Amino acid sequence: MKYRLTQYAHGGGCACKIPPGELEAVVAGLIDTTRPDDLVIGLDDGDDAAVVRIEGGQAVVATADFFTPVVDDPYDWGRIAAANALSDVYAVGGRPLVAVNLLGWPRDTLPMDLVREVLRGGLDVAREARCHVAGGHSVDDPEPKYGMAVTGLADPDRLLRLDAGRPGMPLCLTKPLGVGVLNTRHKATGEVFPQAVETMTTLNAAASRAALERGHGCATDVTGFGLLGHLYKMARASGVTAVVDASAVDYLDGARAAVRDGYVSGGTQRNLAWVTPHTEFGEVSEEDRLLLADAQTSGGLLVAGEVPGAPIVGELVGRETSTLIVRR
Template structure:
């Protein structure tokens, strides 16, 4: 089992295997209009993290699914990362997970049963940490290993946090550092250190449980999680949903130290380039910004942090909530501005 490298089966691992934003938009544009009942509080209109369906005045269901190909070689770690990433979408909407269903696709002729079992064990361990059961799922025989979850949660309809509620003057806060995609690229190239791998696991297996508590704060206006489209892509979605622009100070971004070293040496994912091709025209960089900075802004984050837009007076409370719930330091990175939905990086 130790000789099998899961990433050898992946053409793009983790959230780096997501369909590029521009391609996805074109595909969704051809979908016929579906039913839009009044109870569907959040659907596909704003490219949000999960669907939200109102059951009554006090309860709404949060539903999402997320799965991908291996981002690491260790099967147990792969399961943990995939499960953490899937549950993040529930937390990002302000919800509390209640149970999950497993999504399993495995090349049965290439992977022994004990490897597949370890992947499932890793996912189950994260669900236990979140306090929920894996209550079922579906499995198929495929060419590349795929694992993830359908995540179900509950939220008070009045406390739903979408990516479309930001207000002019809101402060932007990021709860995890950037660079996971670069670390994954370094792993595949054999240039990631043991310390870098440990740092990668630390962030990708940290549940974004602060999202459920942040939902109780009325001064928190919008939340999304930063995943496959990178910080720039997901912030642009918040801009478009909210009808505002945004400004980010690059020097204030939390960055994984080894990821900075690797990207300055030319290590990056192919998804980073695809992301920039999809939405780069909506991003304004300073004229002399080096290419490595652009790659960090577009780096696909697997199980990335929450991006929070809140009133200035709520900044300390948000940072304290993240510290208490997750044991890490969130960082102020910018603000929301009046104007066209564009991102300016200074």
Template sequence: MSTPAEQIVRLTSLSPGAGCACKLPLASLEELIREFGESVQPANTDLLIGMAEGDDAAVLRLDDDRALILTTDFFTPIVDRAYDWGRVAAANALSDVYAMGGRPLIALNLAAWPGADLPIELLAEVMQGAAAVASEAGCMVVGGHTIDDPVPKYGMAVVGMAHPDRLFAIDKAMPGDELVLTKPLGTGVIATALKRGAAEEEQVKAAVDSMTTLNASASEAALAAGARAATDVTGFGLLGHLHRMLRASGVSAEIHAREVPLLPGALELASAGFVSGGTRANISFLADAVHVDDGVSEDLSVLLHDAQTSGGLLIACPGPSAGLLADLRERGLPAVAVGRVTEGAAGEVAVGNG
């Protein structure tokens, strides 16, 4: 679905973030929630999850059987093909609904576009890619908003639905839960290498395939397994999102680094130094909370902090995870048990080889 214009425009060169989705750094987000979150928490008993929790989306109970989920996400180009950027952006925006245990219903496009510098046909391709993924999810795309901006950005605002008694939240992890990751890591280093002209075609394809895989099946399997705590792994990396879940739940965790699945070429690209600014910010912020065993290589440690885009779900599975893993693999997902929740200082993570 490429156009002549697409062949001459490297979209990623217009992104200020080297291969990352340009999320606000974790440290800045934590400060924002401290300064702003409590003051705007509405006094409404039907608001099941709001800003104060710092979760993946907001959830409002409509009645005993229905809860409305509201989320949004958007970012600068992470791949060169406009159609693929739209696919990744849509899967990423829809993921927050799945991370709450819901299903997406309806979405709006959000776009910033340098109309004087890039043909509008490229934006049409971005939206076509997004519409294809939304259609796969059974989610209607019904309009949106566009502004003129020198740096292109695209994403979606999404409304979903869940049962109020069957929600995932980041503050429900319990000691003894096994931690299951449903997608491999490495999209950050691959996107950074792509921006610098160093990624191989096979590496980029594997990353795009992973980023455009919906978390719908993972969410369904987690619900069937009785999970109550989950999050999707995006810009704060595996360890950053795990840290937030653990701190909210008042628990610690162990991660078995050798068990963590990686995308093809990710370890080599990390070793070659293709590390985004977002990943470096994650490493800095988590330095006091994450304790990495000397036996874990520096490159693997970097990937555990790697800023992901449209990553998998991190599920805290109550009891043994064998049944959940079998279900996830039957659904075609490369899921792996990567650690467990433990008693200890809230938010701390011990990383060993396992």
């Protein structure tokens, strides 16, 4: 019997995140204003991972990420979830060292043979990243969930962070957008999109390394809050306005058709609602707005600075009337 994993969960991938506005309201009172000096990156701006300075001129990077199935194939889901969790380390300029699995499984509903394939996919991607996988934790869960908690190392004086953007910096996006709408179509119809799986399983290691080698210090990965949501957080943290050239953004084949056919997740719609009060869209179409807010899973890095091979999709400018400006 072939099981469609996406049918056993209410959402899929990073599109099932708690909406950004609700999440910020929850953590607002938890930020420690007397943060110790060794906590280099914490809760302040919502960076992708925590960074703590340790002895020997190094820093420890810590993060965790897990989600419900984004594709039906268990091996591919494991690969995607692992690449997505590792991405948070790359997004702050770190190198992953060790990961532990996080697994929720409806053991009375889905066979345990599928779990082996999920874990095998995660292990294969971790090996590609030269990151050890050492155990983890599992629970009996009504919905299948998988991800990793990852620990890495970084140079505390050479990090990629949200608050380091300055006017005049170009914005480069290292992966095309559109996996959200394609995954939504896959969940609804069973159609398979190899181009989406390929981009979601591609590590952001090379992009992170290239950004650091060129001396850049501001970046984030584009995941559940979409390009506009993550860029809004960057612009807000850096005290600048971000201008996006919608015509310069690359999209996966089939993404526009998926939007036109109505395969837009609730997460994407919530992303767009969240950024709209802070954005000047001008004459940009609703289709483009949805694609720019599309909830990505294991998306690329958005870097304030040029990255070889990545298109320039906008720039950071001085503070204007809105935090985001989208043009064509």
